[in-house]
Amino acid sequence: MQKILVSRCLLGHRVRYDGGASGPFDLLQHWLDEGRVVPLCPEVAGGLPTPRPAAEIPGGQGARVLDGNAAVITTEGEDVSAQFLSGAYQALALAREHGIRIAVLKANSPSCGNLLTYDGTFSGVKVRGEGVTAALLKRNGVRVFSELELAEAALALEALSEL
Secondary structure, eight states, rough: OOOOEEEGGTTEEEOSSSSSOOOOOHHHHHHTTTOOOOEHHHHHHHOOSSSSSEOOOOOOOHHHHTSSSSOOETTTTTOOOOHHHHHHHHHHHHHHHHHHOEEEOOOOTTTTTTSEEESSSSOOEEOOOOOOOOOHOOOOOOOEEEEGGHHHHHHHHHHHHHH
């Protein structure tokens, strides 16, 4: 059975930076009931507490953090890049361990955003870009969707199941 990496906050776990959750979602619960879901919050896995100061990537590009050309900075000015990178590499290790080819991660997150992230000014402005974990997973062949793309993720999972 094809496994799916899913952000823990989307499963209703209170691990978001503000101590909240973003789910659960019916389809994710269905996959959880089927035993397909491998849950992870990269930020918590990387050693950050809940709640924690909000963090953004100046320029919004997680790939630049992976390459050492940008940092993840909190509202308090702390560089938390090491924790974000640790969580991203733990996500990749889980993907490899479980043969995961699809992930459903939290939209707009500096870890998990797959299409947009905040621009690093803490002003609510979003830019095209990926979070650190999403960028690393994509570089390694995992298709990354957000909770806004569950229908697309289901189609991708169905296509994999038919192989």
